[in-house]
Amino acid sequence: MRVLFGGFAHETNTFSPWKTGSAEFRADGYYAGDEIRKLAGTNTGAGGVLRAAGSEPDVELILTVDTTAIPGGYVTDEIFDEVVGTFERAILREKPDAIVLDLHGAMVSESEIDGDGAILRRVRQAAGPGVPIVAELDLHANVGAEMLEHATVLVPYDTYPHIDNAERGEEIFRLAVDAARGKTQPRMASRRLPMFLAGPKQFSGIEPTKSIMDLVHEVETRPGVLTAGVCFAFPWADCPFAGMTVTVATDGDIDLAQRYADEIGDVIWSRREEFRPDTMTVEEAVHAAMEHESGPVVLADLGDNPGGGSAADGTALLWGLLDLGARDAAFALIADPEVVEEAFAIGLEGRIETRLGAKADDLHGYPVDVVATVVNLTDGTFVYEGPMLTGVHSSLGRTAVLRCEGRHGNTVDVIVCERRVQPLDTAVFRSQGIDPESKQILVVKSAVHFRGAFMPIASRIIEVDTPGLTSVDFSRFPYTQLSRPIWPLDAI
Numbered sequence: 507m508r509v510l511f512g513g514f515a516h517e518t519n520t521f522s523p524w525k526t527g528s529a530e531f532r533a534d535g536y537y538a539g540d541e542i543r544k545l546a547g548t549n550t551g552a553g554g555v556l557r558a559a560g561s562e563p564d565v566e567l568i569l570t571v572d573t574t575a576i577p578g579g580y581v582t583d584e585i586f587d588e589v590v591g592t593f594e595r596a597i598l599r600e601k602p603d604a605i606v607l608d609l610h611g612a613m614v615s616e617s618e619i620d621g622d623g624a625i626l627r628r629v630r631q632a633a634g635p636g637v638p639i640v641a642e643l644d645l646h647a648n649v650g651a652e653m654l655e656h657a658t659v660l661v662p663y664d665t666y667p668h669i670d671n672a673e674r675g676e677e678i679f680r681l682a683v684d685a686a687r688g689k690t691q692p693r694m695a696s697r698r699l700p701m702f703l704a705g706p707k708q709f710s711g712i713e714p715t716k717s718i719m720d721l722v723h724e725v726e727t728r729p730g731v732l733t734a735g736v737c738f739a740f741p742w743a744d745c746p747f748a749g750m751t752v753t754v755a756t757d758g759d760i761d762l763a764q765r766y767a768d769e770i771g772d773v774i775w776s777r778r779e780e781f782r783p784d785t786m787t788v789e790e791a792v793h794a795a796m797e798h799e800s801g802p803v804v805l806a807d808l809g810d811n812p813g814g815g816s817a818a819d820g821t822a823l824l825w826g827l828l829d830l831g832a833r834d835a836a837f838a839l840i841a842d843p844e845v846v847e848e849a850f851a852i853g854l855e856g857r858i859e860t861r862l863g864a865k866a867d868d869l870h871g872y873p874v875d876v877v878a879t880v881v882n883l884t885d886g887t888f889v890y891e892g893p894m895l896t897g898v899h900s901s902l903g904r905t906a907v908l909r910c911e912g913r914h915g916n917t918v919d920v921i922v923c924e925r926r927v928q929p930l931d932t933a934v935f936r937s938q939g940i941d942p943e944s945k946q947i948l949v950v951k952s953a954v955h956f957r958g959a960f961m962p963i964a965s966r967i968i969e970v971d972t973p974g975l976t977s978v979d980f981s982r983f984p985y986t987q988l989s990r991p992i993w994p995l996d997a998i
């Protein structure tokens with residue numbers, strides 16, 4: 507038995523002005539062939555596939571390429587054809603008995619509005635009709651018609667923060683091997699819901715998501731069910747099919763799969779109003795954080811979450827902290843390579859006067875004039891320590907910590923780095939010499955993922971309605987291709 511594995515994952519924010527090409531994928535990890543084995547033991551799809559394959563001595567794993575890039579604008583045709591072409595050639599050469607793929611489900615390329623559907627179409631064409639193709643998806647997939655047509659089974663993550671990546675990797679491997687051995691005959695049904703969601707209430711630990719996923723897991727225990735999942739959608743994608751989708755696969759019974767997908771879908775639809783986020787303005791949030799009796803209070807910069815494709819240089823909360831007199835505050839992060847260059851040129855303990863942030867586009871506030879002392883300089887490398895991406899090595903690029911002076915004798919420590927990274931792990935602070943637990947206020951450019959690592963130390967979490975490419979107010983975005991009506995943009 508031979509199982510082929512490949513990974514190609516991107517969450518595409520179609521409102522972003524920057525393309526995502528070869529350089530972006532290579533910067534975030536591009537593993538070719540046996541290099542994929544370096545991901546053994548990590549909480550990634552590949553890590554799960556490798557672990558599951560390790561306990562099946564008579565299964566030979568064929569490794570192709572596994573790559574992902576930070577969310578951003580359209581994926582270029584060049585990298586798309588490079589990666590998918592590698593999959594196709596390996597399939598034609600190796601003739602695998604089954605194929606497992608680690609995808610995202612919200613990829614849009616320059617030529618393919620349903621990027622993942624196009625990957626699955628080309629993989630299916632190369633493999634032929636009988637080969638099981640099982641794909642792992644992010645929880646934020648927008649499931650297009652071609653994804654449903656060409657995949658045997660789609661398996662989205664169950665968790666947000668996404669901490670079951672490796673578990674789902676094991677699951678796709680088992681589903682594919684069982685199907686290839688003839689032990690099961692997977693039949694998948696889906697139910698699309700005309701709704702998409704802002705981040706916060708999709709957190710697995712709160713309602714209504716908690717009960718919805720409890721139901722999904724209960725459905726998975728029913729006789730004949732192989733797997734069930736919910737794709738919560740990626741709203742910053744101007745695609746006709748953007749929206750939530752329930753998927754259920756059974757062993758040979760498509761009607762049963764459809765009935766269960768409809769059952770879960772009906773529950774989600776009936777509880778949609780509970781997904782509206784509770785947010786504060788910048789001013790409300792900073793005051794609330796300053797007045798809270800203990801720290802750290804974590805402020806989530808919802809509008810500028812680079813994990814959803816934004817610039818990572820938004821300044822709205824930085825203005826608030828400096829101008830309103832916040833003390834013991836640390837800010838993760840501002841991607842501003844020009845200011846990093848200035849900080850490295852002047853060196854540790856040097857003082858600089860500069861304009862910080864909001865340079866990538868005009869959607870993330872205005873640059874802030876700061877007077878600051880350089881208190882830390884590093885190469886920006888860190889290892890994820892929290893429950894998400896555990897063990898994965900990453901880098902902020904060269905990084906400076908600037909102690910910026912506020913208007914009331916206060917200072918704010920700002921992590922200024924070269925790369926766009928979602929600061930979802932406390933290691934982002936610690937690796938830069940900042941002890942997050944000693945701070946009264948922490949700003950993170952993240953919607954939900956930060957909760958895995960920060961909830962254990964946070965005295966309070968406040969979601970802040972800031973401007974940017976991941977704003978939770980969808981009426982700010984110029985959708986033209988999205989199928990309407992869609993909740994909550996339209997009343998249904």
Ligand SMILES: [Zn+2]
Binds near residue numbers: 644645
């Ligand atoms: Zn996601």
